[in-house]
Amino acid sequence: xxxxxxxxxxxxxxxxxxxxxxxxxxxxxxxxxxxxxxxxxxxxxxxxxxxxxxxxxxxxxxxxxxxxxxxxxxxxxxxxxxxxxxxxxxxxxxxxxxxxxxxxxxxxxxxxxxxxxxxxxxxxxxxxxxxxxxxxxxxxxxxxxxxxxxxxxxxxxxxxxxxxxxxxxxxxxxxxxxxxxxxxxxxxxxxxxxxxxxxxxxxxxxxxxxxxxxxxxxxxxxxxxxxxxxxxxxxxxxxxxxxxxxxxxxxxxxxxxxxxxxxxxxxxxxxxxxxxxxxxxxxxxxxxxxxxxxxxxxxxxxxxxxxxxxxxxxxxxxxxxxxx
Ligand code: ATP
Numbered sequence: 001x002x003x004x005x006x007x008x009x010x011x012x013x014x015x016x017x018x019x020x021x022x023x024x025x026x027x028x029x030x031x032x033x034x035x036x037x038x039x040x041x042x043x044x045x046x047x048x049x050x051x052x053x054x055x056x057x058x059x060x061x062x063x064x065x066x067x068x069x070x071x072x073x074x075x076x077x078x079x080x081x082x083x084x085x086x087x088x089x090x091x092x093x094x095x096x097x098x099x100x101x102x103x104x105x106x107x108x109x110x111x112x113x114x115x116x117x118x119x120x121x122x123x124x125x126x127x128x129x130x131x132x133x134x135x136x137x138x139x140x141x142x143x144x145x146x147x148x149x150x151x152x153x154x155x156x157x158x159x160x161x162x163x164x165x166x167x168x169x170x171x172x173x174x175x176x177x178x179x180x181x182x183x184x185x186x187x188x189x190x191x192x193x194x195x196x197x198x199x200x201x202x203x204x205x206x207x208x209x210x211x212x213x214x215x216x217x218x219x220x221x222x223x224x225x226x227x228x229x230x231x232x233x234x235x236x237x238x239x240x241x242x243x244x245x246x247x248x249x250x251x252x253x254x255x256x257x258x259x260x261x262x263x264x265x266x267x268x269x270x271x272x273x274x275x276x277x278x279x280x281x282x283x284x285x286x287x288x289x290x291x292x293x294x295x296x297x298x299x300x301x302x303x304x305x306x307x308x309x310x311x312x313x314x315x316x317x318x319x320x321x322x323x324x
Contacts, residue, residue: 022272134289
């Protein structure tokens with residue numbers, strides 16, 4: 001291979017820039033050229049490219065978002081769209097790709113690589129930590145830190161006014177952020193999509209906290225929770241314990257932004273480095289990940305066909321004990 005095309009696609013996540021930087025610098029170190037592709041698959045179709053140099057990725061390791069921008073591109077789901085994308089990248093001399101994104105990005109990369117026989121390596125970038133083949137996705141650690149900071153702030157108000165706060169956090173169908181930030185933020189109760197305990201356990205835990213005369217109570221609700229979202233849960237609880245002063249806070253998109261944590265920067269750098277080295281070795285159609293402290297490679301086929309249960313049983317048990 002002579003020229004790697006790098007792009008970010010799907011939802012942005014802190015650490016994507018650090019990964020771009022690592023891809024560019026590792027490639028250049030190995031005498032490969034790098035083209036940055038703007039707006040993910042959309043940029044391939046529109047021909048939105050930029051020559052990358054060591055300097056073009058200076059001072060981005062600490063930045064949230066993605067300097068290459070991201071987009072969702074429906075056209076890439078069609079054969080004609082992918083053909084246009086291939087013609088454009090071929091004209092640029094791009095003969096290998098590094099895709100940074102989530103599930104949809106991986107699906108597109110796998111298909112594209114099969115159709116046009118172009119090598120591709122993927123890097124898991126999403127705050128949700130919902131991808132197979134890695135213990136941690138890029139951005140997940142930063143999002144946890146952001147949520148914990150928000151919980152701390154909300155707790156100031158909660159304890160000043162003896163209020164109960166229901167805080168809804170992101171994660172799609174995954175309860176990873178909710179569980180980790182819930183434990184780290186000392187939440188009185190945590191509702192997770194993976195553990196469909198219903199409202200009864202929550203009521204029990206709130207009554208326990210009240211009996212102990214706690215001055216503040218924080219309930220973390222994962223966005224994928226099956227009880228209909230924080231507002232709905234608040235309504236049900238209010239009907240059962242009507243003297244509670246319940247406020248709802250949906251943290252929303254602030255969880256996707258911000259400067260990546262030390263963990264995410266190092267992880268991104270290791271992933272970018274590994275992705276390029278795997279391409280050089282002739283590997284393709286695979287995703288980079290980290291298991292324990294080691295970098296691992298998983299074929300895209302396997303990654304896309306598996307869903308991983310990432311909640312740690314012991315951490316679940318610990319969360320319960322902290323609230324009993
Ligand atoms: P996030 O998890 O943050 O949403 P994602 O990568 O899963 O990230 P998607 O919008 O699902 O985000 O996918 C990103 C892009 O990948 C899509 O806009 C589309 O261009 C491409 N893509 C997704 N699915 C397919 C598919 N089945 N075939 C071809 N391309 C696809």
